[in-house]
Amino acid sequence: MPDLLAHALLAYLVGTLLSWRYAWLDQRWVTVVVIGAFIPDLVKIRLVVPQGAVQALFGDIPFSLTALHTAGLVLLSILVGVLFAAPRYRKPVFAALATGAASHLLADALILNPSGRSYAILWPLTRLHPPSPGLYLSTQLWPTAVAAGLAAAVWVADRRLEPAPDAE
Amino acid sequence: MTGRSGFARLAGSPTVRVVAILLVLGAQVGMLSWYASLDPAPEAGDYPGGYDLQRNYERWIGERASLAGTVTDTDPVRIEVGGAGGRTMVVEGAPPDAEVNDKLRLFATVRPDDRLEVIEAFAIPPGEQRHMYFVSFLAGLWALWRLLRHWRFDLQTWGLVPRAETESTVDHGARSQTGSDDA
Numbered sequence: 001m002p003d004l005l006a007h008a009l010l011a012y013l014v015g016t017l018l019s020w021r022y023a024w025l026d027q028r029w030v031t032v033v034v035i036g037a038f039i040p041d042l043v044k045i046r047l048v049v050p051q052g053a054v055q056a057l058f059g060d061i062p063f064s065l066t067a068l069h070t071a072g073l074v075l076l077s078i079l080v081g082v083l084f085a086a087p088r089y090r091k092p093v094f095a096a097l098a099t100g101a102a103s104h105l106l107a108d109a110l111i112l113n114p115s116g117r118s119y120a121i122l123w124p125l126t127r128l129h130p131p132s133p134g135l136y137l138s139t140q141l142w143p144t145a146v147a148a149g150l151a152a153a154v155w156v157a158d159r160r161l162e163p164a165p166d167a168e
Numbered sequence: 169m170t171g172r173s174g175f176a177r178l179a180g181s182p183t184v185r186v187v188a189i190l191l192v193l194g195a196q197v198g199m200l201s202w203y204a205s206l207d208p209a210p211e212a213g214d215y216p217g218g219y220d221l222q223r224n225y226e227r228w229i230g231e232r233a234s235l236a237g238t239v240t241d242t243d244p245v246r247i248e249v250g251g252a253g254g255r256t257m258v259v260e261g262a263p264p265d266a267e268v269n270d271k272l273r274l275f276a277t278v279r280p281d282d283r284l285e286v287i288e289a290f291a292i293p294p295g296e297q298r299h300m301y302f303v304s305f306l307a308g309l310w311a312l313w314r315l316l317r318h319w320r321f322d323l324q325t326w327g328l329v330p331r332a333e334t335e336s337t338v339d340h341g342a343r344s345q346t347g348s349d350d351a
Contacts, residue, residue: 004304008311028318028330034311044304058201064219067203068196076196083185083192086327093328114275114288115234117213123203129213139296144303 003138004041009147010107011037011100016154018099020161029096036100039077040108043068069108070123074101110135182326218249221257221278228278232287236273239266239291247272247284261286269294 015033019025043065067073078097085093109118112134120129136143208216215234220227237247237257245262249255259266259274260283266272274289322329 003300003307005307005310008307031311031314031318034314038308038311041304061201062204063197063201064204065200067200070203073196073199076192076199079192080189083189084328086322086325086329088325089327089329112290113234114273114290115213115215115232116275116288117215117234120214124199127206127209127212127214131213137290137292139292139300141299 003144004038006144006147007037007104007107008034009151010103013147013151013154014099014103016158024092029092032093032096033100036097037104039097039101040069040074040104042077067123070120071105072124074105112137222250222255229280231278232275233278234275236271239268239270239272242266242268255282257282257284259284259286263289263291266291271297
């Protein structure tokens with residue numbers, strides 16, 4: 001998907017839909033799903049950290065932040081997030097972050113590339129860059145508008161849902 | 169989850185977790201270096217890019233490359249690959265609407281003398297790129313606001329914990345003890 005707002009809205013959408021299915025998944029956990037959606041784009045750090053400086057640090061050893069946007073590195077980043085949570089929340093934090101991150105990786109796999117291929121989404125399991133259906137560019141506005149519309153609809157529906165009679 | 173076993177206590181200790189975080193970050197650095205050292209694999213859709221062309225141009229002549237650059241000229245179209253001070257290349261068959269300072273993304277056959285023969289390409293104006301960064305920044309603020317509102321750092325268990333349930337976090341779809349809620 002395009003910009004991070006579209007990713008965050010998509011994560012909010014997915015998280016809130018899941019919250020209708022799983023009682024424990026309230027908006028606090030939807031927040032974790034939303035944060036998960038930012039993980040694959042940690043690679044954008046290179047906008048503030050000059051790659052040249054980093055490469056100089058490594059000398060001749062090749063180094064690139066690109067792979068931060070692959071499943072393997074995203075999984076490790078999620079682990080760091082899990083380690084920041086209090087121990088008894090590890091499983092749900094992992095699940096929520098993973099859901100958000102996965103939604104981001106999948107949405108980005110649909111981006112239009114001149115080569116007709118997407119990125120190495122499943123690295124290091126495989127180096128394959130799967131073919132992309134090329135639905136949108138990361139700079140286009142309409143995917144964000146669609147995500148915002150859907151998120152707004154879900155938000156309204158979420159607020160309208162009557163709580164079931166108590167069974168506590 | 170917080171068992172009484174020594175291991176569970178150990179696994180929860182801040183020191184162990186900080187060490188674990190450092191180990192994971194170290195593994196990430198290792199994997200990032202590994203990925204950067206991989207040769208392109210065109211049969212898997214991993215085409216050579218700007219970085220590969222800069223390192224060993226001759227190797228890729230006649231091959232297809234997938235790369236991006238900033239447009240510096242329009243007649244003929246020239247792009248700068250690899251940031252400021254990078255390699256300048258002539259693009260044959262560029263989209264006619266390409267303008268200086270656009271970002272040009274292309275899939276092209278590499279020709280001798282720094283020429284790229286376009287198979288497929290499109291130009292993205294700098295305004296669209298700036299908008300994308302700005303909107304992404306807003307998204308970050310929104311996520312941060314939600315995080316501060318819904319979570320806090322607990323010093324006892326040393327970690328982030330959800331804040332006590334409030335009206336804003338009540339899951340309207342789940343069973344609840346409150347009566348009907350006219351939100």
